[in-house]
Amino acid sequence: MNKVTRLDNGTIEIILTLPWSDIKQVYDKEVDEAVKNTQIPGFRKGQAPRSQVEAKLDKSHLYSHSVQHLLPDLYTAAVKSHHLKPILSPQIKITQGQEGHDWEFSAVTCEAPVVNFTLPAKLPKELPEKLDFLRKQAAIKIPDLLVEEETNHRLTALAENITKLGLTTDQYLSTKRLTPTDLKGQTSQEARIDLETEYILLHIQVKQKLPDRKSALDYLQKLV
Template identity: 30%
Template sequence: MEITSSLAKSDDGSIQITFTIPFSLVQNAKGEALVEFAKEVEIPGFRKGKAPQAQVEAKIPQAKLIERLLGKILPKALSSALAEYKIRPAVYPKFELIKAKDNENWEVVAKTCEIPKFELGDYKKALSKLGKPKDKEQEIIKFLLETIHIHIPKILIDEEVNARLSNLLERIEKLGLSLESYLASIRKTPEILRKEYEGQSQSAIALELILEKIAEAEKIKVKESQIDEAIKTSSGDPKLFERRSVATILRRRAALDSLISLL
């Protein structure tokens, strides 16, 4: 028996793929996972890798076993589904196990989205109407966000919001504060803070997508020497930089600079 899948798309561009996994495949993957765990755990009276699977299974938390066995099934199933449905996900899917009964097929849902499609329009002509603003960069950013409309998938916004919240928690912990005391100091509730981050994230993602598309339209290229220089002059650990990410940031910056030069 083979894994089957179905596709559902939401109005906001979110994508959901539901996988139905034959129980026989689950059992096979479980056996492979237990063989691996047998080499990792200590079972009294047995050498590593030699304990009966039943005793190994009793030693392993169920959630950990399920995670390991699904890790043997889902990557290949996902790759096949993305190819079948011609999907290029903007973010790696989040998986949710929705059915896992013995002797019945399992069901897993993968949630992701694609990069939203949008048109730039004649942005250069429209930009000329701005005249000579005092703060060119901020006026251009405001102009782009107000005139180029993009429907950002909720999953992208949630990813960015969660990243910002994680960064915030890390910062306030370094200051020796709790989240509760920090929120009290700025007189905001968790709900208000998250709502603010959602608005900021939506604008940030939209701007990134717009600048990326402008860079593509203007055929902006980033040289390897520019990437090297950016990494060299950064205050962060050079080993932690991913060259492709640095190139993307530089390309977007160049796109924005090209618009500034028009005013």
């Protein structure tokens, strides 16, 4: 039985239960394959006793491989049965894994935020002010997981650019008078604002049946 929990921060946690019988079945196939390809002194290749071959194998690796084989289908089935529409690959961690018992995993992801607002009769004149106004009015709840993903992407890109400039991260932070915590917080805030803006523009694009993002910006620019 899989359980879905919608968290306050906009993320979704799916508790996945992987039956021990399924894990054991894949594990046994892995061991059988190893027996076919293993040669132990005193036995021809593929003829060594299964117990001796299994004793030489890395069980944790075999179980890990078995789980990797089974989890994608289990996750996909849970998403389908609960009618979820995740927009990020799940962050999966094991919460229970003991031989002879069903294993449990936590899969954390998120759906696109809900955007529902009506364009007011009067808006500020300039586009940046219009977007600020709409962000406050719409009060979109961007999932923390989505903000984190975008923040990490931006920090990675920044680190690459810093390296291309021949600087170290410490040198860059020194010139900006920032600590690593300051930089991450600033980047996270910018990411959240930009994501809110993008979902507002997407909402306008869909509602007004416009072809693309630029058309949504042009439409918004003309409103007064």
